[in-house]
Amino acid sequence: MPLPRLEPSAPGVTTDLRRETYGGLMSCSRGLPNDEALAQILATQVHGGGALPDGLGLAPGMFAALLTRRFPGFSVPGVAERSLPPWDPRLAEELEELVKLLQMHQAGQDESEGWLSVIIATGCMANDHLWEDLGLWSRRDLSELMLRNFPALAARNDRDMKWKKFLYKQLCLQEGIYLCRAPSCAVCRDYSICFGPEE
Secondary structure, rough: OOOOOOOOOOOOOHHEEEEEEHHHHHHHOOOOOOHHHHHHHHHHOOOOOOOOOOHHHOOHHHHHHHHHHHHHOOOOOOOOOOOOOOOOOHHHHHHHHHHHHHHHOOOOOOOOHHHHHHHHHOOOOOOOHHHHOOOOOOHHHHHHHHHOOOOOHHOOOOHHHHHHHHOOOOOHHHHHOOOOOOHHHHHHHHHHHHHHHOO
16 A cells, blocks of 8 residues: 655654554554554654644543544554643634534534544644644545545535645634635635635
């Protein structure tokens, strides 16, 4: 199996070490849906990348279940020391709403969709592009993950809006709130912020 494309890593993240950890995880994988994405996220975190907290934002029991069921026999090394900015506790409500939004749109084919709902929502609490905050290796990996696990929701992103902005826009639409003042995306002066390249 060829290794996925690895984008330039975040400062301090060694690409070779990430690949090595990814390879170790995949050698223990049971070949279930989302194993590759979860291995990328874990490998990035182990080597100090991404913005997810220890345990990927999952409760300890859920994180232990993820490791046991997806990568049996692999002992995840300690996470490299990193300085994550503290999260504003007022974001807890946003996190909960994002988890609910994702859970409502799960494909219903695999238990990992529930874990990913929490992981993705947790990644939205950080400040960079969502694929980077999650520790995925490219935006394409995130797009594939969204299409596979949340197909009805992902289908709404038919103009390739940046995923974090898209998810927040869905929350606003769900609540009947419309904060953007532009009459349409095409004439908005912030178009490049929402739809510009993330690579």
